[in-house]
Amino acid sequence: MSTEKPLVSVIIPHRDNETIEATLRALETAADFSRESGHPEAARYEVIAVSGNQPSVQRNAAVREAAGQYIYFLDNDSIPAQDCFMRIGSFFLTHPNAAILGGPSLTPDTDTSSQKAFGHVLGSFAGTAFIRARYSSFGVLRETTDRELILCNMAMRRQVFLDLGGFDERLYPNEENALMDTARAEGWTLWHDPFLRVWRSQRPSFRAFIRQLFGYGRGRAEQMRLAPLASNIVPFVFMLFPLAVLLLAPTIVLFPDLAWAWTAYPVLSLAASLPSLRAGFRVGAKSWLGFFLCHFCYGCGLWAGLVLPLRSRTVVARISLQRIVPEKARRTK
Secondary structure: OOOOOOOEEEEEEEEOOOOHHHHHHHHHHHHHHHOOOOHHHHOOOOEEEEEOOOOHHHHHHHHHHHOOEEEEEEEEOEEOOOHHHHHHHHHHHHHHOOOOOOOOOEOOOOOOHHHHHHHHOOOOOOHHHHHHHHHHOOOOOOOHHHHOOOOOOOEHHHHHHHEEEEEEEEOOOHHHHHHHHHHHHOOOOOEEOOOOOEEOOOOOHHHHHHHHHHHHHHHHHHHHHHHOOOOOHHHHHHHHHHHHHHHOOHHHHHOOHHHHOOOOOOHHHHHHHHHHHHOOHHHHHHEEEEEEEEEHHHHHHHHHHHHOOOOOOOOOOOOOEEEEEEOOOOOOO
């Protein structure tokens, strides 16, 4: 590795018991690919791994210590594509008014049938509407909003991050969405590259999937309460779904002649599940249930975030930050 200043600082927050081994190996592969492709400048990177229990605080601390011109946020289990450094470097060079570049988080082929079902739901328009770009790769490089970008695969100009004050440490999740809204308000643009990919396993169980969607909904609502600049109100349409289920379901008993009206949603979600049958019958069946859980739990989370007291966020008093030299260290401990 050259002694020159790194072009990209990779920021990886994690808990003490979590490993980042696979991510480090993938980053080394990406650096090798850049050098072999004739872009050695794109291979200049550093990794800052920071352990703790509040990711927004961990990421803020890591960015302050970063030396790269650009920062690349990954999760501890994100496996980036081999051309990630080349895409990040070339993009920011040719888009001077861009603050953020992101891409999708895809479901690995090695995931279980439940995880593949969750990935199908999250990556389909029927499941998450415009947010599906976070979980599926389609289209071309395009200017976008926060709805298509996800923090486990996001690059940003370091100085812009610092100028905007970093992540709001009162928020988790959705701290990145608040920052992106602020960036757009300041005149910066956000971009989505469907080929800036990472692979990251979905939640391992239905219980974890339910908690994930409920947490996403609650985080979105809390963001709206704490960050008035939040512009994406489309997800709040999902608030209607749990209301429909809870308020209209009794009509099946009271007015059985109208029960036919309730077949519309199961039929539509079944149709949306059909493509997942290519991965097996179990994936298709679990996808069908996954659509209902996605809509119901996200909607419930939105209601919780609006009506319940804001969750207090205890600032991490002690975090452990480590700068990793890629050729000399593959372990964080």
